[in-house]
Amino acid sequence: MKIVAITSCATGIAHSYMAAEALRKAAKELGDEIRVEVQGAMGIENRLTDEQIVEADIVIWAVDVNVRDKDRFDEKNVIQLGPNEVIRDAKKILSDIKANLSKS
């Protein structure tokens, strides 16, 4: 599956990067393709392109602050959760999302 994600957190240093890495690691283990945009203290890193967003099967926001430029996602179903949840068990979260998708 193609997944795009945005991570951000209160100070934009620790959790946003840990959550991004946890998602990348989980996607790799599950054989999915993922692009993660980090909205952190250094600005927006690895900004998602419109094409990547359009093509994505799954959109995840692992954020506890506002997402910047959220209108890019107007046409998409967005799954929103906290960065901490992702850090704790990204693999289970991704598996569950995929299982739900295949049911619908």
Next chain:
Amino acid sequence: MKTKKLEISRVIKPEMVDLDGKGFRDKEALLDHMITMLFDAGVVDSKQEYLEAIYLRESMGPTYMGNFIAIPHGKCAAVKNPGVAFCRCDSGVFYHTDLGGGDVKLVFMLAIPDQMSGEEYMRVLSQLARLLVYPDFTDRLYQAQNYTDVINAIKECEAKLD
């Protein structure tokens, strides 16, 4: 302009690493100890101001990450240079949060200056956060005998990040 790669050892100094953290009554005592390490190393110039920044961040959401890891962090003007203190508590310290919390054994405390200068420093802090997701890295932190082992673990695991 080409910038020279920042050495992790400039962000984590020997006096900011304690591999034998014990006897902490609670989370507050552990945080106090780590704040003192950063103060003594000259990373922060006001314990009180930095402590308030740490607790302000704690109030926004848990810095306990599960898996015996916590990353408390404070951003304020009292931070002179970005720095990281590391304390390993083999017997665990209960780290309470609004969501319950849990025992921690590996604690990294990040000190972030108010003014966002020095991108390279910020990159180092964020790389460290990324590494904590990997059991290969945390295993090496548990096995580390001294400061050099910690620095080598960071350097070698960092090289494997994409």
